[in-house]
Amino acid sequence: MTTYRDAGVDIDAQDQALARVKELVRSTYTDGVLSDQGSFGGMFRLPTKGLKEPVLVASADGVGTKLKVAFAAGRHDTVGQDLVNHCVND
Incomplete structure (x- = not known):
């Protein structure tokens, strides 16, 4: 673990x-x-x-391990949206 x-x-x-x-x-x-x-x-x-x-x-938050997934997939277009979703109306 x-x-x-x-x-x-x-x-x-x-x-x-x-x-x-x-x-x-x-x-x-x-x-x-x-x-x-x-x-x-x-x-x-x-x-x-x-x-x-x-x-x-x-409050403030981060996207956490989703950023690692974005780098592994070579796709970062969803990370900003996730960050906003974590911080707005959470």
């Missing part, structure tokens, strides 16, 4: 890096921030009239 570490992903190193920047990241928060570091998406209070407690949720 392949592990994340075998694939080059070091979750412990990620956790250590996030712990080092946690307070720096929090220092940038404004009153509208509703989520903390590590959430699936960044949530922000959206001040607008006519909607009950609207929240803007933003």
